[in-house]
Amino acid sequence: MEALPFALVLLSTVSHAYWNYLIKRSSNKHIFTALSKLAETTLFAIPAVYFLLHTEFQPNFLLLISVAALITSFNYYFLSQAYQHGDLSLVYPLSRSSILFLPVLAYFTIGETIDLTGFVAIVLIVLAVLIIHLRSLSRSGLQSLFHQLHNKGTVFALLAALTVAGYTLWDKIAIRSMQPFLYFYLYTVLITIVYSSFTILFFRRSEIKSEWQRNKSAIIQVGFFNSFTYILVLIALTT
Template sequence: MSAISITLILLSCLFHALWNVLTQTSRNSNFLSGFKGMVIIVIALGYLATSGSSAVPEGVWVWIVVSGVLHGVYILSLSKAYQTQDISYVYPIARSAPVFVPVFAWFFLAEHLSISSMSAIVLILVAVYILHFDGHLIRGFRNLWDAILHKDMRWAFITLGLVVGYSLVDKQGMDLFIEARPDQAVENGFAFFFLEALIGFTLCNLYLFAKHPAQEIGAVWRQEWGRGLVAAVATIGSYGLICVVLQFEEVSQVVAVRQTSVLMVVLWGVLQLKESFGSQRILAGGLVVLGVALMGWEPSASLP
């Protein structure tokens, strides 16, 4: 992976960690996500109307629509998870996609699984297990299974599945984009993001207003509009940059390196928010980062 790709992914990680912290610490994570979505919709419409990059190559629309639907459900699912559990607990689970993306990418996108990739998968699985470990081996596995089945904790695992899904879909869409417009990588990436965001956040807000009184949503929006603006800009930076990089790198490596944000968020939750089980969660976050390093060990195509 090229130095430019890694730099862009790490910058994306900072943006991703920022909007997740803002979302989890909101008065209502779902409502903040809705406001953030409205801001992104406005920016997207402005960008697509003025940039001249809204022309979509043949075959890409289906991936945009699928990605938009997956992202819409992902935002709602992640917000729900943050309403029920600590960020240092939810985030490592929700961002454990490197365990699964390489396997599906091997089947569907013809990407290979190297020894370092398989080692990384084991490390990240151990990290997820450590989050549920309380000093007893059997009880730890029981805790993990109970968390998967729990009506609140299931949202973190549903979010994980959605991350895997939209990562594969976005890679397929960006491959078609760069094939059709090889000299417009940045425009391709942000056009794809803004188009799927229009779909995803429209669905997200339709759901919110159908399920909750407009007065309740509006109260949070008026109180946290500044937080929502920052979260919107961070979200655009996070996903827009990833869509650019996906045109040149294997999705397995991109998703893996991107999980560096796990340690950022875990440290914030433990050190700043004083969440419990600090050493255990920092250890889990560190193992995820080590898995990221192993996953990115094999070289791939580079940004020009």
């Protein structure tokens, strides 16, 4: 990997970990996520308008952003559920272990393969994820690990990782046709509509207001750093 893409991905991991930490600290994960998406679309509206005015729309754009919005919406739901049922130190590494699924999906969808170094890296990541869950090097520790891998937090975290692999592949396909920032912003708007509708339907207005009052600063930060993180990754994919 060249230096610039590597640096961009490394910076994005720090940013991503930070906004996930903020989500974990929130009172209601689903409401917090919905409000952060509203903040995100508001914060980045001006550059989005600029790119809209300088982009000629193609017939396939709607399909590209709709599929991305669907996959990412599932990711946010699974991630919120994982943090609801599990600890940050366990859920976060699992939810980011899309590398478990990505090589297989990439092989069958776009024909990409990995070399021996990549395979070894995947094995090391899998071992690291398991070690994080291992409480002791004993029979009881292994039994505990087995039970942890079957709890709700772990299951939802793995589902989140699967959706990350899915939208990463879709992103690589989509940005061949669309300007990366515009692609990201438009499907974020769709996610915001879906998640906000879900929140209004299933939560009381008083709960939404309370979450905003308690975590206003964190919500705005997540809105910014979510886009910032993802834009870095999209740039890395194009370099």
